[in-house]
Amino acid sequence: MTVQARKTQSAAAPDPDGPLVLAIAGGDQRAAATLMDRHLGTVLATAQRLLVDRAEAEDVAQEVFLRVWRHAGDWAPGQAKFRTWIVRVTLNLCYDRLRKKREIYTDTLPEVVDPAQSPRDALEAGEVSKAVWAAIELLPERQRAALSLCHFEGYSNQEAADMMEISVEAIESLLARARRTLKKSLGPLNRDLFGHVTEDKAM
Amino acid sequence: MTDNATDPMERAEFRQLAETYGSNLAVWPSDKRAPAQRLLSDDPSARDALREAANLDALLGSVPVARPGAALRARVMADFDRVSGERASARDHQRPAGWRFWRGEKGADWVRRSLEPLGWSGPLWQPVGALAACLVIGLAAGYSGPISAETQVFASLEAVSFDLTDWSQGD
Numbered sequence: 399m400t401v402q403a404r405k406t407q408s409a410a411a412p413d414p415d416g417p418l419v420l421a422i423a424g425g426d427q428r429a430a431a432t433l434m435d436r437h438l439g440t441v442l443a444t445a446q447r448l449l450v451d452r453a454e455a456e457d458v459a460q461e462v463f464l465r466v467w468r469h470a471g472d473w474a475p476g477q478a479k480f481r482t483w484i485v486r487v488t489l490n491l492c493y494d495r496l497r498k499k500r501e502i503y504t505d506t507l508p509e510v511v512d513p514a515q516s517p518r519d520a521l522e523a524g525e526v527s528k529a530v531w532a533a534i535e536l537l538p539e540r541q542r543a544a545l546s547l548c549h550f551e552g553y554s555n556q557e558a559a560d561m562m563e564i565s566v567e568a569i570e571s572l573l574a575r576a577r578r579t580l581k582k583s584l585g586p587l588n589r590d591l592f593g594h595v596t597e598d599k600a601m
Numbered sequence: 602m603t604d605n606a607t608d609p610m611e612r613a614e615f616r617q618l619a620e621t622y623g624s625n626l627a628v629w630p631s632d633k634r635a636p637a638q639r640l641l642s643d644d645p646s647a648r649d650a651l652r653e654a655a656n657l658d659a660l661l662g663s664v665p666v667a668r669p670g671a672a673l674r675a676r677v678m679a680d681f682d683r684v685s686g687e688r689a690s691a692r693d694h695q696r697p698a699g700w701r702f703w704r705g706e707k708g709a710d711w712v713r714r715s716l717e718p719l720g721w722s723g724p725l726w727q728p729v730g731a732l733a734a735c736l737v738i739g740l741a742a743g744y745s746g747p748i749s750a751e752t753q754v755f756a757s758l759e760a761v762s763f764d765l766t767d768w769s770q771g772d
Binding site: 425430431438442443446452455460463464468471526527530531534545548549555573574578580581588 | 622653658673688
């Protein structure tokens with residue numbers, strides 16, 4: 399589904415995943431494959447933006463779908479949309495892992511690339527995305543989640559708010575803070591690439 | 602702040618929206634798009650703010666999208682097969698013992714072993730089907746046969762009783 403299609407899809411529309419989930423509860427393998435095709439990409443991408451580590455994101459994606467297979471029989475159509483539920487489960491599993499990481503790294507913080515460091519070097523092929531990744535990694539996890547859902551996955555504010563179980567105003571605030579922080583941390587790179595000073599200025 | 606689509610938009614609000622939603626006006630709140638467009642056409646500083654947001658969008662666009670590979674898909678579907686198998690097994694345990702005996706392959710193995718001395722190596726449904734057919738035909742013949750053994754016994758008893766009657770009324 400395209401980003402724009404997601405933005406314009408009516409919230410009141412019936413859940414397109416409902417019949418698939420019911421079929422999965424009955425052991426329908428084709429329905430399971432279809433549901434996986436629809437959502438595995440979003441689940442994996444969201445997990446990777448939060449956890450950064452690819453292998454860990456894949457483990458989370460597998461765990462999310464294991465929960466789908468196990469609890470498909472308990473699914474009640476008419477409540478939260480399936481995709482809202484599956485992203486919510488993804489976020490919660492990622493938060494759990496990040497919390498555990500924080501407990502491990504309390505004394506020794508992991509080394510991260512400074513996105514503002516040597517922007518000229520960062521212009522090398524592939525280095526720009528590394529620097530942007532590093533900047534995203536430095537964002538607080540909830541800002542990262544909001545940016546991932548709204549900017550990268552194209553969910554509406556309302557849907558992202560449902561997924562994160564917060565208000566629309568809180569989503570807007572997280573998004574604005576995330577982008578402001580990124581604009582600052584990527585300032586030198588931005589200037590080198592586009593020739594603009596991106597520090598805040600009064601309008 | 603503008604209250605609706607017809608009110609003019611302030612520069613500060615425009616900047617705030619650009620910082621929140623980025624440069625694509627299509628994803629801005631619907632009631633803000635028209636006033637934002639009007640401000641963009643009139644105000645160079647609004648265009649600057651949008652250009653800055655577009656630069657950040659371009660940088661964010663350089664981040665590769667994680668796509669699931671074949672190995673991950675295989676792991677996910679293997680989990681589905683395992684969970685489905687466990688669920689089917691749990692359902693079987695709630696069924697009669699005869700069903701479980703057959704579904705658990707024990708019944709099929711038993712039939713196969715029994716047929717080994719006869720040299721049968723074909724599909725199992727053929728001897729099992731033949732046995733079932735014999736059973737059905739036998740039962741049907743038993744119920745609908747011309748004279749049952751029971752009928753013959755009653756007929757004999759009746760004949761003896763007539764003989765006795767005749768003897769008692771002899772003199």
